[in-house]
Amino acid sequence: MERVMRDGGAIAPEYPLCFDERFSGRVIATEENGQVLSACATLVRDFVCGGRSLRVGLIGSVCTAPEARGRGLASAILLRAEEKLASEGCVLAMLWADDARFYEERGWRPMGAEVDFALEPAHEGRLAGTAGIRAAAPDDRGAIHRLYTLQRERVERSAAETSALLEAPGMEILVLQRERDLVAYSCLGRGKDFAHTVHEWSGSDRDVLALVREHMHRARLRGESGPTFVITPPTALGLHDRLRGIGANWSEGVLAMGKLLAPEGAAALLAELAGPQASISVDSDSAQGAPTVTLSGPRGALELSPEDLLGLLVPPRGRRHALDETARATGLDLSALPLPLFAWGLDSI
Numbered sequence: 385m386e387r388v389m390r391d392g393g394a395i396a397p398e399y400p401l402c403f404d405e406r407f408s409g410r411v412i413a414t415e416e417n418g419q420v421l422s423a424c425a426t427l428v429r430d431f432v433c434g435g436r437s438l439r440v441g442l443i444g445s446v447c448t449a450p451e452a453r454g455r456g457l458a459s460a461i462l463l464r465a466e467e468k469l470a471s472e473g474c475v476l477a478m479l480w481a482d483d484a485r486f487y488e489e490r491g492w493r494p495m496g497a498e499v500d501f502a503l504e505p506a507h508e509g510r511l512a513g514t515a516g517i518r519a520a521a522p523d524d525r526g527a528i529h530r531l532y533t534l535q536r537e538r539v540e541r542s543a544a545e546t547s548a549l550l551e552a553p554g555m556e557i558l559v560l561q562r563e564r565d566l567v568a569y570s571c572l573g574r575g576k577d578f579a580h581t582v583h584e585w586s587g588s589d590r591d592v593l594a595l596v597r598e599h600m601h602r603a604r605l606r607g608e609s610g611p612t613f614v615i616t617p618p619t620a621l622g623l624h625d626r627l628r629g630i631g632a633n634w635s636e637g638v639l640a641m642g643k644l645l646a647p648e649g650a651a652a653l654l655a656e657l658a659g660p661q662a663s664i665s666v667d668s669d670s671a672q673g674a675p676t677v678t679l680s681g682p683r684g685a686l687e688l689s690p691e692d693l694l695g696l697l698v699p700p701r702g703r704r705h706a707l708d709e710t711a712r713a714t715g716l717d718l719s720a721l722p723l724p725l726f727a728w729g730l731d732s733i
């Protein structure tokens with residue numbers, strides 16, 4: 385992995401949950417003559433999402449040694465990772481792809497939503513500052529973890545996991561302290577990922593924006609002249625209003641690429657969210673190979689492929705088109721969808 389993805393440099397400090405034995409992530413590898421030729425990392429995470437828990441398998445650092453490419457090794461590793469995560473109870477798998485086409489050809493689809501803002505240096509003066517902001521110190525980690533757990537959308541992360549993640553290289557972590565308490569924090573950058581990007585934060589809207597202002601101020605002092613990006617969950621409506629109010633550019637992005645691993649579990653979740661009028665049946669031996677789910681409501685029934693199911697539960701960019709079509713065809717109320725699934729920057733692998 386280091387040879388392919390970091391020119392021989394270290395990768396483990398960036399992803400402690402995958403590569404530090406204290407934590408639950410695993411590496412899957414294919415070897416020939418004692419040489420690792422292809423590998424990826426996996427991590428099982430329980431997402432807290434709309435008040436429920438959803439088990440998701442993360443896959444990262446998929447790579448094949450240059451001399452062994454084009455032999456199907458990464459395709460096989462990906463299948464092994466999917467099977468392993470399914471056997472560990474994951475309803476779906478997620479990954480952040482450099483080469484989306486490779487994954488699309490293997491059944492992966494863009495899924496979920498985030499709202500991304502780009503703040504130009506001129507926006508700094510339009511954000512309100514506040515006293516009490518400083519760089520995080522090692523003994524702030526417990527308080528930062530508590531602030532993380534206040535987020536409605538997040539993953540179940542232990543204090544030890546947060547602490548290890550905060551040690552990742554190349555990250556600027558700021559905290560806002562009032563009296564004795566930390567009331568907000570924010571993280572910019574992470575190893576080779578999230579350059580100039582605030583990717584994880586918690587606190588009141590006003591306090592988080594004061595932290596963003598300080599990140600921008602520090603970037604200016606470093607001589608950087610480009611924009612600062614802020615990644616937010618679609619549910620952070622108050623923060624969105626404030627950022628639009630100062631004229632920041634924004635766009636709706638996809639959260640990740642995803643693949644359904646357990647159609648039965650996903651179908652049960654869809655039935656629950658579609659209300660008492662919904663009934664659902666799963667045909668595991670359908671002619672197409674993949675199980676087919678039939679969703680029925682007062683107006684009619686629809687056959688759904690695993691991809692359709694993923695697109696209803698966590699549609700790309702949160703777009704409701706497929707949900708509205710399904711609601712029309714079945715007569716079901718699908719207003720409880722999509723699921724507000726969101727991963728913060730330190731949760732990605």
Ligand SMILES: CC(C)(COP(=O)(O)OP(=O)(O)OC[C@H]1O[C@@H](n2cnc3c(N)ncnc32)[C@H](O)[C@@H]1OP(=O)(O)O)[C@@H](O)C(=O)NCCC(=O)NCCS
Nearest residue numbers: 388446447448453454455456457458459480481482486489
């Ligand atoms: C992307 C990467 C992981 C692919 O690894 P790989 O082992 O060459 O992948 P595969 O051999 O499974 O597939 C590559 C091609 O070989 C072909 N292939 C040849 N024999 C094959 C076989 N027996 N089975 C499947 N595919 C085969 C495939 O058609 C495929 O082409 P396609 O992408 O047009 O479908 C590798 O190029 C890499 O490490 N890149 C750099 C790191 C990177 O970008 N990783 C992704 C980060 S998320």
